[in-house]
Amino acid sequence: MNTIVPTHVRKDSRLGTNLEGITNIEEAMRVAGLDWNVNIVPAEGLMMMSEDGVTNTSIPGMRMVMRSDNHVTLGVVGGRYQPVDNHEVFSLGEHVLNQGGKLVSGGSLNHGRRTFMRFDLPEAQVRVGGADFVNFGIALRANHDGSGTVSAGVEGLRLVCTNGMTVRMHIPHAFSIRHTTNARQRLATAEHVLQGAITYAKEFSAVAEEMLSRPFSHSEFMAYVDTLYPQPEATEKRAVALWSNRRNELSSLFRFAETNDFGRFTQWSAFNSVTEYLDWGSPVRSTGDQTIMETRAVRQFDNATQVVKDRAFDLLNA
DSSP: OOOOOOOSOOGGGSSSEEOTTOOOHHHHHHHTTOOOOEEEEESOSEEEEETTEEEEEOOTTOEEEEETTTOOEEEEEOTTOOOOOHHHHHTHHHHHHHTTOEEEEEEEEGGGTEEEEEEEOGGGOEEETTTEEEEEEEEEEEEOSSSOOEEEEEEEEETTTTEEOOOOOSSOOEEEOOOOOOHHHHHHHHHHHHHHHHHHHHHHHHHHHHHHHSBOOHHHHHHHHHHHSOOOOTTOHHHHHHHHHHHHHHHHHHHHOGGGOTTTTBHHHHHHHHHHIIIIISOOOOOTTOOHHHHHHHHHHTTTTHHHHHHHHHHHOO
């Protein structure tokens, strides 16, 4: 059986730059390296270097999305593309701060193709059973790769193990943001997102309390795991070995992990065991110069295991 990675302190695994204590969005953007915009440049008259020397080329009918600070090209787009302005996106954060939000972190991924800023919402903090803290906050995100999407999402984080706790419920936790320079519209958008986050946190708290009140035996937990991860055919030896290792790790998390002392042998513990495995126990490979922990953090940012988390939550609350 694989060794379970300790799960008590993982602050260093957060993506981006720590912005705690900063109370101004302009300063936060500067500290996080987000104080740049994008320029749209015709993809014509280009010069490319190769082993054969310099080649002149162009991409007819297309334009390049280029960072204003270092001129790195982030994408190639058509004539109708409208660029996203970092300052416009993250100015929504001023309204979050004005409503009691606290800056957490910010930064970019993939050379700036994706940028983000995260906020905690103290008003949306949940104490399941009066003791198990789950922080809820908001992440503002912008894509500069040519998609031009801008969004805000509610993010939940269980403090004892920093598991991502955001799951699909009957109320929204993701919001699309229109590109606009209208201050009144930005305020209305921020208020809508803030109210959505607080409503989501309250609903999550109510469901979590129910889960905490429902006993869940080890045998019930293993049946639950086998529903989430059905056993492969015996002929698929590698898949069977992976399935068995995962099953053993989940069993150990449910029965012995210190992070599950609170609410042991309840549905709350069952769900926490699955989310902890997905975020910190499932096998990952580092890519490029990223560490394993950085790779895990990117996977959480990308919601790579969200489908499984949603199903794990739904099975316990059918």
